[in-house]
Amino acid sequence: MQQHFVSRRNFLKASAVGGALTTFSPRLFAQEARPDSLAGLTVHTRVPANAESPLPELVKSWITPNELFYVRSHAAVPQIDLKSYRLIVEGLVETPLSLSLEELQQNFQATELTATMTCAGNRRYEHSRIQPVGGVPWQEGAIGNAKWSGIILGHVLRKAGVKENAKHVWFDGLDAVEKNGSIIPFGASIPIAKVFDKSGNMPGALLCDKMNGQPLPPDHGWPLRTVVPGYIGARSVKWLGKITVSDRPTPNHFVATAYKLVQQGTDLEWAEQAPLYRYPLNSVICTPSPNASIKTGLTTIAGFALPPGNASARIQKVEVSSDNGKSWTTAKLSSPASDYCWMLWTAEINVTGKTDEVLVKATDDQGKSQPRKGEWNQKGYMYDGWHGVPLRVES
Numbered sequence: 001m002q003q004h005f006v007s008r009r010n011f012l013k014a015s016a017v018g019g020a021l022t023t024f025s026p027r028l029f030a031q032e033a034r035p036d037s038l039a040g041l042t043v044h045t046r047v048p049a050n051a052e053s054p055l056p057e058l059v060k061s062w063i064t065p066n067e068l069f070y071v072r073s074h075a076a077v078p079q080i081d082l083k084s085y086r087l088i089v090e091g092l093v094e095t096p097l098s099l100s101l102e103e104l105q106q107n108f109q110a111t112e113l114t115a116t117m118t119c120a121g122n123r124r125y126e127h128s129r130i131q132p133v134g135g136v137p138w139q140e141g142a143i144g145n146a147k148w149s150g151i152i153l154g155h156v157l158r159k160a161g162v163k164e165n166a167k168h169v170w171f172d173g174l175d176a177v178e179k180n181g182s183i184i185p186f187g188a189s190i191p192i193a194k195v196f197d198k199s200g201n202m203p204g205a206l207l208c209d210k211m212n213g214q215p216l217p218p219d220h221g222w223p224l225r226t227v228v229p230g231y232i233g234a235r236s237v238k239w240l241g242k243i244t245v246s247d248r249p250t251p252n253h254f255v256a257t258a259y260k261l262v263q264q265g266t267d268l269e270w271a272e273q274a275p276l277y278r279y280p281l282n283s284v285i286c287t288p289s290p291n292a293s294i295k296t297g298l299t300t301i302a303g304f305a306l307p308p309g310n311a312s313a314r315i316q317k318v319e320v321s322s323d324n325g326k327s328w329t330t331a332k333l334s335s336p337a338s339d340y341c342w343m344l345w346t347a348e349i350n351v352t353g354k355t356d357e358v359l360v361k362a363t364d365d366q367g368k369s370q371p372r373k374g375e376w377n378q379k380g381y382m383y384d385g386w387h388g389v390p391l392r393v394e395s
């Protein structure tokens with residue numbers, strides 16, 4: 001065992017580029033061993049892995065291929081041994097459970113759903129144009145639509161027997177996030193009412209072991225993650241280790257403190273704000289790319305639109321403008337309308353010598369449209385203002 005450790009260290013030393021990596025780090029090793037997992041993405045950081053999808057790739061298909069799906073991680077991919085892996089279910093349940101992946105797969109019925117996942121920080125750089133914010137400076141590519149399969153969380157909780165005073169379900173990852181000098185798991189919780197929600201055509205939460213028909217890639221939470229349709233990505237915990245049924249939201253940093261909309265950032269404001277759950281209505285232009293040179297006349301633009309995160313919400317229309325929002329052209333929706341899923345769209349716009357930008361905005365079936373500007377907040381979450389792409393017009 002010791003020998004094995006040393007040889008990995010030597011291997012790492014030998015393979016470190018320019019001597020940058022001098023001490024053995026098991027957390028780095030996990031990432032370095034898979035140098036290509038982010039190859040198709042625009043990388044912000046490698047360890048932890050934070051990388052977004054190139055926008056032109058995103059609109060090529062309603063389902064986002066795994067290798068093009070954004071990765072948002074707060075720590076390195078944990079090394080998990082499937083032989084000893086157990087999903088723990090505890091808290092306000094009659095019978096706590098400890099299940100191997102195989103036991104989960106054999107004792108519960110598999111199901112599949114298609115849902116869009118997006119990071120609450122998607123489009124964060126827009127906030128920074130108003131006033132600088134920290135965090136990964138996501139552009140518009142921290143979003144994707146996938147077929148998730150696995151086991152309905154409600155079935156597992158029923159098996160454990162939920163006690164009457166249960167109100168929230170906590171999820172703890174097996175990763176190790178450094179926060180204010182200590183190491184914590186990434187965690188989330190959702191109201192138990194979401195787990196058993198019947199308003200959509202799919203379960204409120206899934207214990208997911210397959211993404212687009214393949215075992216979950218390591219970056220996306222192998223061997224098991226939660227998928228919570230309609231909620232910000234942060235509620236879909238990767239490398240899931242423990243589920244706790246409780247009468248309150250989790251005290252984990254990522255619910256108790258992060259993922260809230262605050263402006264001043266006083267202790268009082270942090271304490272008063274509720275954790276974010278559902279994502280908002282949004283739309284983005286994916287092609288042409290910023291500063292592309294375009295000939296005057298008709299040009300095709302394409303993108304996606306995301307209905308807000310409740311089951312029945314639909315995109316009613318997507319509109320584009322080439323004259324700063326004075327006039328709007330209705331886009332053609334080119335993909336299925338499905339609960340918790342984005343729609344792809346294309347539009348023909350007339351580019352003139354005066355055009356310097358194209359804009360998009362979406363309206364949902366409640367008649368609500370995106371605001372011109374998103375509301376700034378300290379952590380740069382939920383940017384939902386009109387998306388604009390600057391163009392260079394060739395005359």
Ligand SMILES: Nc1nc2c(c(=O)[nH]1)N[C@H]1C(S)=C(S)[C@@H](COP(=O)(O)O)O[C@H]1N2
Binds near residue numbers: 073119120186
């Ligand atoms: N254990 C764990 N789960 C996690 C995270 C994390 O860092 N650790 N990041 C969350 C955030 S903020 C998002 S947006 C989604 C991203 O999922 P993806 O990387 O599969 O796209 O995972 C969520 N689940």
Ligand SMILES: [Mo]
Binds near residue numbers: 118121233234
């Ligand atoms: Mo996120």
